[in-house]
Amino acid sequence: SYVVTQEPSVSVAPGQTATIRCGGNNIETKSVHWYQQKPGQAPVLVVHDDTDRPSGIPERFSGVKSGDPATLTIRRVEAGDEADYYCQVWDSDNGQPIFGGGTTLTVL
Amino acid sequence: EVQLVQSGAEVKKPGESLKISCQVSGYVFTAYWTGWVRQMPGKGLEWMGIIFPRDSETQYNPSFQGQVTISADKSIATAYLQWDSLKASDTAIYYCVRVIRRHLSNWYFDIWGRGTLVSVSS
Numbered sequence: 001s002y003v004v005t006q007e008p009s010v011s012v013a014p015g016q017t018a019t020i021r022c023g024g025n026n027i028e029t030k031s032v033h034w035y036q037q038k039p040g041q042a043p044v045l046v047v048h049d050d051t052d053r054p055s056g057i058p059e060r061f062s063g064v065k066s067g068d069p070a071t072l073t074i075r076r077v078e079a080g081d082e083a084d085y086y087c088q089v090w091d092s093d094n095g096q097p098i099f100g101g102g103t104t105l106t107v108l
Numbered sequence: 109e110v111q112l113v114q115s116g117a118e119v120k121k122p123g124e125s126l127k128i129s130c131q132v133s134g135y136v137f138t139a140y141w142t143g144w145v146r147q148m149p150g151k152g153l154e155w156m157g158i159i160f161p162r163d164s165e166t167q168y169n170p171s172f173q174g175q176v177t178i179s180a181d182k183s184i185a186t187a188y189l190q191w192d193s194l195k196a197s198d199t200a201i202y203y204c205v206r207v208i209r210r211h212l213s214n215w216y217f218d219i220w221g222r223g224t225l226v227s228v229s230s
Contacts, residue, residue, distance in 0.1 A: 030214075031210065031214045033216040033217075034215075036155070041222075042203055042220040042221065042222050042223050043145075043153065043203070043217075043219065043220055044220065045216065045218050045219075045220075048208070048216050048218070049120075049210065049214070049216075054218060086152065086153055087131045088153075088216060088217075090213045090214055090215065092213060094170065095166075095213075096155060096169055096170075097151040097215050097216070098151075098155070098156045099152055099154070099155070101152050102153075
């Protein structure tokens with residue numbers, strides 16, 4: 001079945017840019033969606049369809065997909081951005097959505 | 109305001125049955141698919157299945173097919189997830205989600221409930 005890979009953790013200093021990656025076979029042909037899950041809270045959609053932000057999501061969050069991997073970029077990182085970030089794509093092999101394993105963002 | 113309000117935490121014993129709920133407001137329940145996502149303790153997200161409340165059509169992740177039942181009551185804008193016989197391995201947080209289906213091979217989950225913690229232990 002399709003496998004979505006994410007690095008387990010990323011650390012970044014406040015004010016810097018965080019890059020969170022999402023890889024998979026032919027991922028450039030799939031729509032990638034990103035979710036943020038803060039500790040003890042439900043996930044929140046932050047980017048859908050590779051690059052689109054839902055209303056209320058700061059412009060600091062942006063999705064980029066120009067190949068493999070797809071990336072979620074968070075500019076001017078703040079302490080409040082500490083969270084787990086999950087990417088999600090369509091698993092064509094099994095005809096269902098599938099999540100990556102998640103990346104924990106730590107703000108130093 | 110769009111909301112998915114889930115039922116409260118449950119503590120059950122193995123073998124017991126359970127039905128948890130998700131009541132939606134702020135949008136037309138029958139116009140969107142509603143789904144369920146599992147998160148086991150300390151783990152990631154897993155899609156379980158979805159339902160289209162207008163006609164109760166369902167689709168399940170094969171990993172959950174036969175293990176749970178998803179249903180909906182459109183008269184009260186509520187979706188359900190139920191187990192006939194719980195196992196300890198069902199211990200998890202279960203999230204209700206609104207599903208956006210751009211087309212058959214592009215779905216995402218734009219609104220999430222706060223989750224229902226289900227604990228199963230003898």
